[in-house]
Amino acid sequence: MKLRAIGRFSFPGGVHPPEKKTLTSERRIQAGPAVTEVAVMLSQHLGAVCEPLVRKAEAVQAGQKIGDCDAFVSAPVHSPINGKVKEIALRSHPVLGRSLAVVIDALPHHPTKRSYFTLDDDFDEGRYSAEQICEAVREAGIVGMGGAGFPTRVKIEPNPRLPKHTLIINGCECEPYITSDYRIMLEWTRQIVVGVKLARRASGCTRVLIAIEDNKPQAIEQMSAAIREFADGGNIQVVPVKTKYPQGGERQLIRAILKRNVPTGGIPPMIGVVVLNVATVAAIAEAVVGKLPLTHRAVTVTGEAIARPGNYYVPIGTSVEDLLEFCEGVTERCAKVVIGGPMMGIAIADLKVPVMKTTNAVTFLTKEQIGRAKFARRQTACIRCGRCLQVCPENLNPTRIAHAVKHNLLDTAQRYYMSACIECGCCSYVCPANIELTGYIKTGKIFVARQKKKMAQ
Amino acid sequence: MLKDIRVSCAPHISEPLSTRSVMVDVAIGLAPAMAAAGYYFRFHAVVLIATCVLSCVATEWLCDLVRKRPNSLDDISAVVTGIILALSLPPKLPIWTAVVGSAFAIAIGKMAFGGLGANIFNPAMVGRTFLSVSFGVLMTSWTVPATMDPAMPAIAQGNAISVRTQATPLAWSKLAIKNELGADIYGEQQFSATLTGEIGGCLGETSVIAVVIGGLYLLIRRTISVHIPLAILAAALAFASIAYFIDSYVYVQPFFHLTSGGLLLCAFFIATDPVTAPLTRRGMWLFGIGVGTITMLIRIVGEYPEGVMFSVLLMNAVTPLIDRLFKPIPAGGKPGV
Numbered sequence: 022m023k024l025r026a027i028g029r030f031s032f033p034g035g036v037h038p039p040e041k042k043t044l045t046s047e048r049r050i051q052a053g054p055a056v057t058e059v060a061v062m063l064s065q066h067l068g069a070v071c072e073p074l075v076r077k078a079e080a081v082q083a084g085q086k087i088g089d090c091d092a093f094v095s096a097p098v099h100s101p102i103n104g105k106v107k108e109i110a111l112r113s114h115p116v117l118g119r120s121l122a123v124v125i126d127a128l129p130h131h132p133t134k135r136s137y138f139t140l141d142d143d144f145d146e147g148r149y150s151a152e153q154i155c156e157a158v159r160e161a162g163i164v165g166m167g168g169a170g171f172p173t174r175v176k177i178e179p180n181p182r183l184p185k186h187t188l189i190i191n192g193c194e195c196e197p198y199i200t201s202d203y204r205i206m207l208e209w210t211r212q213i214v215v216g217v218k219l220a221r222r223a224s225g226c227t228r229v230l231i232a233i234e235d236n237k238p239q240a241i242e243q244m245s246a247a248i249r250e251f252a253d254g255g256n257i258q259v260v261p262v263k264t265k266y267p268q269g270g271e272r273q274l275i276r277a278i279l280k281r282n283v284p285t286g287g288i289p290p291m292i293g294v295v296v297l298n299v300a301t302v303a304a305i306a307e308a309v310v311g312k313l314p315l316t317h318r319a320v321t322v323t324g325e326a327i328a329r330p331g332n333y334y335v336p337i338g339t340s341v342e343d344l345l346e347f348c349e350g351v352t353e354r355c356a357k358v359v360i361g362g363p364m365m366g367i368a369i370a371d372l373k374v375p376v377m378k379t380t381n382a383v384t385f386l387t388k389e390q391i392g393r394a395k396f397a398r399r400q401t402a403c404i405r406c407g408r409c410l411q412v413c414p415e416n417l418n419p420t421r422i423a424h425a426v427k428h429n430l431l432d433t434a435q436r437y438y439m440s441a442c443i444e445c446g447c448c449s450y451v452c453p454a455n456i457e458l459t460g461y462i463k464t465g466k467i468f469v470a471r472q473k474k475k476m477a478q
Numbered sequence: 479m480l481k482d483i484r485v486s487c488a489p490h491i492s493e494p495l496s497t498r499s500v501m502v503d504v505a506i507g508l509a510p511a512m513a514a515a516g517y518y519f520r521f522h523a524v525v526l527i528a529t530c531v532l533s534c535v536a537t538e539w540l541c542d543l544v545r546k547r548p549n550s551l552d553d554i555s556a557v558v559t560g561i562i563l564a565l566s567l568p569p570k571l572p573i574w575t576a577v578v579g580s581a582f583a584i585a586i587g588k589m590a591f592g593g594l595g596a597n598i599f600n601p602a603m604v605g606r607t608f609l610s611v612s613f614g615v616l617m618t619s620w621t622v623p624a625t626m627d628p629a630m631p632a633i634a635q636g637n638a639i640s641v642r643t644q645a646t647p648l649a650w651s652k653l654a655i656k657n658e659l660g661a662d663i664y665g666e667q668q669f670s671a672t673l674t675g676e677i678g679g680c681l682g683e684t685s686v687i688a689v690v691i692g693g694l695y696l697l698i699r700r701t702i703s704v705h706i707p708l709a710i711l712a713a714a715l716a717f718a719s720i721a722y723f724i725d726s727y728v729y730v731q732p733f734f735h736l737t738s739g740g741l742l743l744c745a746f747f748i749a750t751d752p753v754t755a756p757l758t759r760r761g762m763w764l765f766g767i768g769v770g771t772i773t774m775l776i777r778i779v780g781e782y783p784e785g786v787m788f789s790v791l792l793m794n795a796v797t798p799l800i801d802r803l804f805k806p807i808p809a810g811g812k813p814g815v
Contacts, residue, residue, distance in 0.1 A: 402595030
C-alpha cells in the first residue's frame with residue numbers, strides 16, 4: 022500500500038457545510054469556569070454502565086475513581102475535583118435521556134483546576150511495556166473523545182486474531198464550528214506526539230498516519246515539524262486530507278487514506294487499522310506519563326449565539342449552564358443548544374446536561390442558523406431527486422430506508438442496509454424536501470434494536 | 479437566560495435548498511425556451527403557456543380541495559408541468575385543448591397517483607399523450623414561425639403544403655424514410671434554422687440554442703446531473719449514426735436528430751424530472767440510454783415522426799424496476815450474515 026499524492030485524500034459522497042471555525046480557531050485553550058458542582062455521568066462511553074464506588078456524603082479527591090465496571094467493554098470514571106459526594110442521582114444525559122450520575126460538591130478553597138500536564142525532555146516510550154500502557158489507559162478511563170466514546174483500551178490492545186498494522190490519528194475535525202482538536206494540535210503538539218508513540222507501542226502498529234483536513238494548514242505544519250523533531254525516524258507521517266464532511270468518520274478516513282473499506286457492520290481492526298482521535302491520544306500521554314485519569318477535556322463553546330466563544334479546558338461533569346454563564350451568556354436569541362457540532366450533535370432541552378468525555382463542543386445556534394434547516398421550511402413529499410444517494414458516504418439509499426421506517430416496514434429498511442448507516446446527517450443536510458432522513462433512520466435502528474432485545478428474552 | 483430552545487434530531491443546519499427552489503430553477507431554465515417560443519410564434523405562444531400554467535395550477539388546487547389535502551401549490555411543481563406541457567404543444571393549438579390537456583396532466587398524471595413525488599409518469603407527457611391520442615389533427619398542425627419569410631420554400635419540397643403550415647423537419651424525414659426519398663436535400667439552411675428555432679415544430683423545441691442555454695443553467699446550478707441528458711443524447715446519436723451508415727440516402731445525418739424535434743428539450747427538462755427518473759447514477763445512465771434508443775427507434779423504424787413522448791413514458795414505467803436493479807450496495811460491501 023503506497024500513499025497517493027498528498028492533500029487530496031478523499032472518499033465518495035459527503036457534503037461541504039460552511040466551516041464557521043474562525044469563531045474560535047484563534048482562541049487559545051483557556052481554563053474553564055471554577056465549578057461548584059460537577060455531575061459525573063456513570064455512562065460516558067459505549068459499553069457497560071459503571072457502578073458507583075462512592076457513597077453519598079463521602080469525601081473524594083481529584084482523580085479518585087468513583088465508578089467502575091468489570092465488563093471488558095467499559096471504562097471507569099473519576100472525580101475531577103476535590104469535594105464531597107452530594108448525591109448519586111439521575112441527570113439529563115444527551116444520549117440516554119436520564120442516567121445515573123455522581124454529583125460532587127466542590128470543597129471551597131481547594132484547587133479545582135488541574136494544571137496543564139508537562140512532559141520531560143527525555144521521554145522514551147521504551148520505558149513502558151505494551152501491557153503497562155494498556156492498563157494505564159484502562160485505569161485512566163480513556164474513551165474515544167471524538168464522539169463515539171468507545172473504550173480506548175479495547176481498541177489499542179493487541180488482539181492475536183486481528184493483528185493491527187496501521188494507526189491513524191484523526192485530526193480531521195470535519196464538523197463545522199468545532200476547534201478543540203485544532204487547538205490541541207497547535208498547543209499540545211508534543212504531548213500528542215508522545216501519545217502517538219505510546220499508542221503505537223501498545224497496539225503494535227508499524228505505521229502511523231496523522232490525518233488533518235487541509236483547511237488547517239497551521240496544524241499540518243506544526244504537527245509535521247514536531248514529528249521531524251521528536252519522532253526518531255519512526256514511521257509517523259502527517260497526511261493532509263480533503264476538507265469535506267464527514268472526513269473525520271473513521272470509515273471514511275480509512276477509505277480516503279488507505280483506499281480500503283472497513284466491512285459493513287465491522288470494525289477497523291478487521292483490516293488491521295486503529296483510528297484514534299487527537300484528543301484521545303493526548304489523554305493517553307497524560308494517563309501513561311503523568312498517571313492522570315481522564316477528568317478534564319478541551320471543549321469548544323461556540324456558535325453565533327454565544328457572547329464569548331472560545332476553547333476551554335473544563336472538568337468533566339461541568340454543566341452546560343456553568344459554561345454558558347462563564348461565556349457571558351447568549352447574545353442573540355438562542356434557538357438551539359447542541360452538544361457537539363451542528364451536523365451530528367444532540368440538541369438538548371435541559372441546560373444541566375454535564376460535559377462528558379465525548380463532548381468536544383457545545384454549540385449555541387441562532388434562529389438564522391437553524392432557520393435554514395428543517396422546521397423553517399415546509400416539508401414536502403420526497404421528489405426522488407437522489408441527492409441523498411449521491412452524498413451518502415456509505416453508499417446507501419437513505420430515502421428508501423427512511424420511508425420504509427416511516428411506514429413501519431423495518432424488513433425493507435434492513436434490506437436496504439439500514440444498519441450500515443453511520444448517521445452522519447449528510448442526507449438530511451441536502452434534502453430539498455426537508456425530510457428528516459437521518460432522524461427516521463436513527464429511529465428505525467432503535468426499533469430494530471428493541472425488537473432484537475425482545476427476541477432475546 | 480434561555481427560553482424557547484428547540485430540540486430536534488441532527489443535523490441542525492441544512493443546505494438552502496427546497497422543493498420550491500428546485501422547481502423555480504427548472505422554470506428559470508425553461509425561460510430561454512419560452513422566450514424563443516414567444517419570439518417565433520408570437521402572441522398565441524404566450525397565451526398558450528399562460529393557459530397551461532394557469533390550468534395546471536387551478537387543477538392542482540381543485541384536486542387538493544377534493545382530496546381534502548393541504549394546498550400543495552407552493553412547491554411550484556404545477557407551474558413547471560404547465561410550462562413543459564405548453565412547450566411541447568403545437569403553436570396554433572386552440573386554447574380549450576390546452577386547458578383539457580393541462581387538467582388531464584395534473585388530475586390523472588399526478589394527483590390521481592397521490593401528488594408530487596408519487597406519480598409514476600411525467601405529468602406533462604401524460605397530458606401531451608392524451609392530447610395526441612384525442613386530437614390527432616390539432617396536435618400535428620404546425621405553423622411556420624412568424625418571423626419566417628412565407629416565400630421561403632418549404633422543407634419537404636414536392637409536397638403540397640400550404641403557406642401557413644409546414645411539416646416539421648422530423649415529419650419530413652419520416653416522409654423520406656417511408657417514400658425512400660433522398661434525405662440529402664435537407665440543406666445547410668434548414669440545419670441552421672433548427673439551431674435558432676426558425677422552423678416548424680412544437681413551441682419550445684424549435685430553438686436548440688435556447689434549450690441548451692437553459693439546460694446548461696440547470697447543469698451549472700446542479701439542479702440536474704449530467705447523466706440523463708448525456709446518456710439520452712449519446713444513445714440517440716449512436717442509433718442515428720448506425721442508421722445513417724447503413725443507408726445514408728434514406729436516413730438523415732445523425733446530428734439532425736439531435737437538433738430537431740423534442741429530443742433536447744426532453745434530455746434537459748423532461749426526462750430529468752426527478753420524480754419519474756431513477757435514483758442511482760447507474761440507473762440514470764440506463765434510463766437515459768433507454769429514452770434515447772426508444773426515441774430513435776420510433777423516429778426511424780416506427781410510424782410516428784417523433785418518439786420523445788412515448789419513450790419517456792415507457793422508461794418512466796420501468797423506473798421502479800431500474801431502481802430495484804441498481805440497489806446501492808454499502809461501501810463496505812454487503813454485511814456478513
